[in-house]
Amino acid sequence: MDCVERTRGGAVCATATDCRRRGLRDVLDSCGEPLAEQTRSRTRWLKRKSGLLRQVIDNFYAELHLACSFWRGFIDVLNRGGGDVDALCKAIRKYVRSALFQGPPARIPAGVTMGRATSRKELARHFRRRRYFPDLLSANLAIDEVMRVPVEESRTKWGAYELGSHVMWSTFDPAGGRPFAIANLTSRLLRGRLGLPGRRSRYPVLTLEYELPRWQPAYLPTVAEAYAGNTWLVFFRTSSEEEVDSGFSLTQPHDDLALKHAGMPEVVHAPITGAALSYSPAEID
Numbered sequence: 001m002d003c004v005e006r007t008r009g010g011a012v013c014a015t016a017t018d019c020r021r022r023g024l025r026d027v028l029d030s031c032g033e034p035l036a037e038q039t040r041s042r043t044r045w046l047k048r049k050s051g052l053l054r055q056v057i058d059n060f061y062a063e064l065h066l067a068c069s070f071w072r073g074f075i076d077v078l079n080r081g082g083g084d085v086d087a088l089c090k091a092i093r094k095y096v097r098s099a100l101f102q103g104p105p106a107r108i109p110a111g112v113t114m115g116r117a118t119s120r121k122e123l124a125r126h127f128r129r130r131r132y133f134p135d136l137l138s139a140n141l142a143i144d145e146v147m148r149v150p151v152e153e154s155r156t157k158w159g160a161y162e163l164g165s166h167v168m169w170s171t172f173d174p175a176g177g178r179p180f181a182i183a184n185l186t187s188r189l190l191r192g193r194l195g196l197p198g199r200r201s202r203y204p205v206l207t208l209e210y211e212l213p214r215w216q217p218a219y220l221p222t223v224a225e226a227y228a229g230n231t232w233l234v235f236f237r238t239s240s241e242e243e244v245d246s247g248f249s250l251t252q253p254h255d256d257l258a259l260k261h262a263g264m265p266e267v268v269h270a271p272i273t274g275a276a277l278s279y280s281p282a283e284i285d
Contacts, residue, residue: 023063023064023066024060024063024071025061027072028040035075038079039075042079046088052234053089055234056227056232059223059226059237060223062238063222063223064238065220065222065238066102066223066224070224073095074092074096077091077092077095093227093229096223096224096227097228100167100224100225100228100268101217101219101224101225101269102222102224103219103222103224103239103268104219104239104244105247106220106267107247108247111176112176113172113177113179113211114170114179115170115172116171116207117171117190117191117194117196117205118205119205119206121203123139123143123163124139124140124143126164126165127142132161142158143206145157146158146274146280146281147280147282148280151278151279155274155275155276155277158273158275159273159274159275161273161274163272164271164272165271166229167228167229167268167269168268169221169225169266169267170218171264171265171266171267172248172265173265174248174265178279180284185284187285190284191205191254192253192256192257193261194266195234195235195236195252195253195263197233197234204283206282206283208277209279210272210276210277212272212276213272216270217269219267219268219269220243220244220248220249225268235254249265249266249267250262250263250264250265
């Protein structure tokens with residue numbers, strides 16, 4: 001299958017910055033009709049399987065910030081899969097994990113405090129999977145400990161621990177303040193504004209505030225980052241051209257908050273370690 005640029009008389013593009021494509025539809029238009037129709041049929045089949053998968057496929061079609069090289073691989077994965085939906089989703093997840101951080105570069109003010117919102121449960125599980133601790137109890141005790149000590153000790157204790165898997169989603173205050181210094185902020189409101197899973201959860205949100213190392217690039221999120229995790233995001237939308245110009249995306253709040261609260265700035269980057277912490281971890285009830 002040729003790149004859409006080659007079909008139009010140009011060179012094959014390997015990166016989004018070199019590519020004048022307009023997403024999956026354009027790439028399919030450059031394919032031969034049998035492959036294009038087979039791919040469209042597969043996406044229609046997936047959309048019928050669940051509401052989440054319908055939204056996932058809609059987002060893949062809406063994504064305009066990935067190069068033809070990404071879409072060629074995605075089309076191949078989609079058409080090689082059989083009739084097992086779970087196996088196909090697993091194959092898509094594996095593929096996008098191999099194609100992370102290809103979206104537009106983010107522009108973040110120098111020295112700004114970044115913020116990741118997660119849960120104690122998820123962070124403890126991550127620490128256990130990475131074998132930083134032998135069991136969940138030890139991981140939870142370590143979280144309790146760093147929440148009580150000065151950040152200098154937190155950095156030392158967690159200096160070698162990555163704070164995320166595959167992708168870290170982060171927010172920040174463009175004006176330079178702390179990302180979660182929001183009046184009357186509750187865990188439910190924060191989950192809602194960030195579009196996090198667990199919209200009805202009453203558990204606290206664990207916040208990680210850090211400074212992104214100068215050598216660490218950040219990007220606007222694409223479908224690759226959105227579907228790299230084990231849990232696919234319900235409240236995700238692709239970045240607009242205006243957001244690309246501004247240097248960051250905005251989160252998609254939960255439906256019940258969308259009319260009252262704007263999305264929060266959002267970027268993605270590779271996992272960083274606890275050595276970058278600006279403040280000790282904290283929980284918002």
